[in-house]
Amino acid sequence: MSGDGIEAVGQIAEGGLAARAVENEHGEGAAQAATKGHFDESECLNCGAAITGPYCSQCGQKAHLHRTLAAFGHDLMHGVLHLDGKLWRTLPLLMFKPGEITRRYINGERAKFVSPMAMFLFSVFLMFAVFQLAGITTPTNIEQSADLQPDLTQAQANAEQQIDEARASLSELSPDDPERAEAERRLQDLETAAKGIGQLTDVLGQGDNSEVSFNGTGIKSFDDGIIKKWRENPSLMLYKMQNNSYKFSWLLIPISVPFVWVLFFWKRRFKVYDHAIFVTYSLAFMSLLYLALSVLGIVGVPLQIVILSGIFVPILHIYKQLKYGYELSRRGALWRTISLANMILFGVVFIFLWLLLLLGAL
Known part of the structure; x- marks a missing residue:
């Protein structure tokens, strides 16, 4: 907050206190005379019982009720987050x-x-x-398995093509060629990736199979509705x-x-x-x-x-x-x-x- 903003808040608070003091001097009565922003009563303002302590012995309301912005903020925080001494x-x-x-x-x-x-x-x-x-x-942005099938099919085709190319390159290398070990490793990685894509395709394909059923409760109509x-x-x-x-x-x-x-x-x-x-x-x-x-x-x-x-x-x-x-x-x-x-x-x-x-x- 800028210095002007802080000063404005201070002026508002000062004006409120001054207005409150003037209003008190012009006669609200001794029973509810505001002293520094709070009531000063001898009887409970809620039920009318005599005040003998910090709280009313009949209804439990506080004896002194504050009429200040700080009191309002405290009530707000207390009501929303219960942020008090407890x-x-x-x-x-x-x-x-x-x-x-x-x-x-x-x-x-x-x-x-x-x-x-x-x-x-x-x-x-x-x-x-x-x-x-x-x-x-x-x-919550889960895509349907049917939407993923074309992408997986294309990925599988690309993987198989890369495997064929890797095998062709490997066949051209002599057994003692220093690059053969790297080519064999690359071929193995491509085969592993292709296998994983195939397994994922199978799983998603089973998920779309209309014959798959779920019998969680044994009530077919209920379970079928959920699924x-x-x-x-x-x-x-x-x-x-x-x-x-x-x-x-x-x-x-x-x-x-x-x-x-x-x-x-x-x-x-x-x-x-x-x-x-x-x-x-x-x-x-x-x-x-x-x-x-x-x-x-x-x-x-x-x-x-x-x-x-x-x-x-x-x-x-x-x-x-x-x-x-x-x-x-x-x-x-x-x-x-x-x-x-x-x-x-x-x-x-x-x-x-x-x-x-x-x-x-x-």
Whole structure:
């Protein structure tokens, strides 16, 4: 912002404060006399109850309501991103002591922290917003295999022609010619490339075979309807899956809770509510983690570090959250971590992707 712009903002703020002071002097009443931009009341402006502290004892509204631009900005940020003191108390514990925040929230310390669901929605919103800004999206410009067939056929013909030329050149070289080894290597590379093109052509040809069927659910009409839509417009279906993954990300919570319950079903101390808190905080962390890893990959952090972090950090986080959240021994937390990791990979992810597939076909 230029110096003139900053000065203009300062003049507006100064004019607003001056106007507010003049308006107060001309008589708004002692009950709502504005002092430095906020009300100074003895009764709650919402329900009329007597004010005895910083909050109304009847409805919970703050005793002092600010009428300033800064207050409006705070309300905006609080409403959109929940960026208040709770977030900065919640994030460090969620990252480094997930078991502690899970146990404390379950035990009733809720006013101090952002609720699990609010944290989850915030993390998912932030993750998808950053992905969109960074252009990290599912590719939706998939071409139909039928459109690729002419190109593959031409590529196959070119490869065979180059192979014939390479063989002819090789036959003209004597066995002790120093260029023979290079010619043999080139011929081998061309044959390998031609073989790969042929395999790709076969795969795409099978994909267009009308006899190929899919019996995912056993309901022929249902499965044929889904497959037909994917074959007719795979780009649209991927786009719908991408959007649905954001809109229906909350489905991960009810999908995951039963898997966690299985690990504790004989322990009556832990309820389904406890598992829901565990799952929701864990999903919030995972969203923020993969957001951070994506950003690190964009700025140039080596891919190996990003991949290894994406594999081992979630496992370590789940272990710590299980151990301290459920107050388990190391052995108990370890076998549950291994079990839960496999359940997530082969159960939760599969079910969620399958639901997205079905939703995308509707």
